[in-house]
Amino acid sequence: MGQFLLRRLFDAVPTVLLVLTLVFVAMRILPGDPALAALGDNALPEQLAAFREQFGLNKPLWRQYLDFLAGVLTFDLGRSLLHNQPVVSLLAHALPFTVELTLVATFIGVGIGVPLGVLAATHRNRLPDSGVRLFSLVGYAVPDFYLGALLLIVFSLNLGLFPINGGGVGFWDRMYHVMLPAITLAFLKAAFIGKLTRTSLLEVFGKDFVRTARAKGAREGRVIYRHALRNALLPLTTGLGISLLATLSGSVAVELVFNRPGVGTLLIGAISERDYAVIQGGIIVFALLVVVVNLLIDLLYIAVDPRLRVQA
């Protein structure tokens, strides 16, 4: 296991390097002149020169690339022009709010989605199944920021049950603040996980070992949860990875709706204010989070399926 972990981490190095290269390319080459883009058309030549000097834009491209990589390695991502703070400390402050939202949303989404999928699979083509199908259709169609706005209108503005914005201070207050945005993101997740659980369970239900379990008189609950669901975990793990990433990207818009001080809010604010260093830092954080989630899912495969342990 330890050896496998090491090798997977080592495998991730070229991926991270490639991701950072893409970020570099996106930030330096696509937009034309970043100085002009950041300062606007009315900027004075001296301002443009100072900007280029500060971000090393007048150096040759290969040098900029190496400086960029060195900066990432030493946690030096420059300073925010808007907040006048190091980008790394801004990100360090924002990241826990985003991670917290993603994790709570995942717990709620899986907690609702898996039982729904079991319900649909055990009542195939009956009312609960149709209900779950309808739920997943709507769940796929409703944009998360819209659902967030609706929940905000009903539960915060009209009923006053939840806070309108912010991230909260202290554990319980933070949980209180994260609840509504997390439910928003969990909705889509539950729809996806529910549908996936149903499909994978139905596939497993046809297998011999399920029939054997039933034949030897195991209770239905034991058949479903001990025998069937455990064998349906592999596709569910893949689904969990996909939905974790979807939640991560969905968090950008949902943070904006609830005005949470997370990485998404920071990034979008930086884009509209053309705060160059923060845009770059925010993108790097999201890109690295994607790599980390994919790594975690790979490890989860091993935990879920002992057969993979032998191959690894």
Next chain:
Amino acid sequence: MTLAADYTELIAPEPSRLVILRQVLLDRPSTMAAVAMIGVFVLIATFAPLLAPYDPLTQSYIKINRVPSAEHWLGTDQFGRDVLSRMIFGSRNSLIIGVLAPLLAAIIGTTLGVVAGFFGGVVDRIISRAVDLLISFPELLLAIIIAAALGGGFWNIVIVLAAAFVPNFARVARAQTMAVRAEPYVEAAVASGVTTWRIILRHIVPNIAAPIVVLMTLWTASAIRLEASLSFLGLGTQAPQPSWGNIIRDGLNNLFGSPWPVIGAGLAITSVVLAFNLLGDTIRDVLDPETSS
């Protein structure tokens, strides 16, 4: 004793895809409803200037942030613009981008996938590696990253969304090309000296078209939802041009005054995405029965 040949006229000919499509549509009322819904939105988008009660861009400082009334069914926004008219014109944006972005992604992605699958070797390794990496990123995140670099505006959204979808098309096109390339008729074409480009255009592309078309319809719904998301984030359709996403963005600033712009525009997005999802599932079942669930 009768010969099997006597029965041949009793065996129904393989139905054409059009016939299957008609049957499937009649079998599934939900698909019929979806087609009707899409039809309604296409009509609204086409006749937007006739249907909209006001100009979507005209501002009025004496009618700022009005609640819904007989005059303005969904109220007015912070610039006094009629929200219903903005929603009606916003449908154009959503539908056109919903068609254009998957189309562009299909063209670029199929080209990359066919080249990788047909020629193999180093080209394949480079393309596959890039596709594997990009596919591990959620489309929205990829779109946000590219939009952050490119900026908003109509053509930029099309490019951003297409770029985010390309890996999916490339992966499917590559796998399909490799399967078709092993078919005897391709071998026969190679053996009889048909040029490479002719083989690709005449034998490969037509035979991988079905799954690509399925993918295009499936991504239409996503394109519409992502355009709304980007516009909501301020990275998509730029003010003052109306889009369902930026109507919700504007409406969010005035939630205390009137929630109706947010509710209305969100309903429009949800119903169009729902309709295209349903239609996409049906088209997949008809054209590509193997991959359907």
